[in-house]
Amino acid sequence: MNIPEDIKYTKNHEWIKIDGEKAVVGITEYAQGELGDVVFVEVETEGEELEKGEAFGTIEAVKTVSDLFMPASGTVLEFNAKLEDEPELINSDPYGDGWLIKIKIKNNDSDNLLDPDQYKSMIES
């Protein structure tokens, strides 16, 4: 199971790569495996300021519809437009080309974020 070392994770199986005030958000390899083929992603909150834990969009697999949650409070800057025509990038490259959104972080309270080791323990339990 691929769990990159240079990013943080949430209990909802999202990853967040923080670079100063900005961050990139996606879902983990474990999450895409559990979901199965991603067939549709919808994010219509570009420009909106959302709280940590609020839904910023939805992701659909063949059989399921799930909400996507903000790992940190902030403004949704950009949705990965490639996912409109190629939602399967989330399955094939969840940490790279399958990124979901870029955000501007409002406040740096990262007590909900897990280290790679903590995330690894969580999915192995």
Added chain:
Amino acid sequence: MMKNTAFTEIHKELGAKMVEFAGYLMPVEYSGINNEHRNVREKLGVFDVSHMGEIEVNGAKALGFLQYVTSNDVSVLTEGKIQYSCFPNGKGGIVDDLLVYYMDKDKYLLVLNASNLEKDWNWLLSQGNKFGLKEGKELINRSDETAQLAVQGPKALDAMQKLTDENVKDMKFYTHKTIEFAGIKDVLFSTTGYTGAGGCEIYVRNEEGRKLWDAVMSAGAEFGIIPVGLGARDTLRLEMAYCLYGNDINDETSPIEAGLGWITKFTKDKDFIDRELLLKHKEEGVSKRLKAFVMKERGIPRQHYEVINKDGERIGEVTSGTMSPMMKQGIGMAYLNKGYWETGTEIMIRIRNKTLKAEVVGMPIYKSL
């Protein structure tokens, strides 16, 4: 307590994602639903469909009984022929849809949905009483002894031809033969399937399951065979707009409403359950009909989503929906009110907080050319 099929261990060995379905532990996917779906459309795939039910109807009264409990005309079946049909439930609804195989003059085989097997068996026993049919003699449930694989796709019959000396490659659609196959005797081989991709369904005794699987995978290897789960089985049938019991038909939908008038025959020697009611449906018309549609805006329709018209009025409900792996657009089936049945009619589907445009289309939804 979940039941295993003859192939459950094989699915686990292959690392399939397993799920409980109709009391059985079944494979949903092995390598990804979309990948499996496309492989069936382009090459071939093998499905474990052992959960389906098989019931024998025997004796001199078999034909008369089946003419009574099924909607289709059983008398047209002759040696080697099969027909799609349904059991009307006496209240304008459907007990189950099924296949009827003519095996011999006084012998028919019914193949039924796993999810309805207990209901179907009880229904046949109680209706069979009226004809003096006895359990274990005229009505025999073979489901627990029978393993079944479906091999579907344009290359399926070519691959399966390698496993028998009998000609299966040139068999007509909806016919069957009992042959020696893969070194196994008395194998029921039929050119039926739930994918619209061509191919066959193969019935053996449970003990022969493993041998059949290995032979099928080996013969199919050069053609690119892969195992396919229930996930792709559903997306494949939906592209064809084939009904799924529980979604598109149930105990409250009439065959006429469901677009199954073509398997409802009002011939003279068919005094079947709900004949009068269904004749009325046919002659006077019905108020809602099952139609296929495609999304014209990005979104995935799903069971129970509302269908509305341009004025925001509710005009129906989605029964099945998915993202078509071949067409890469949302597709589905829905019961629609009168006035919205014509191909090309614009309808709207309420998907979460939006109403998205869709269009009524003919069937099958996916047309390969």
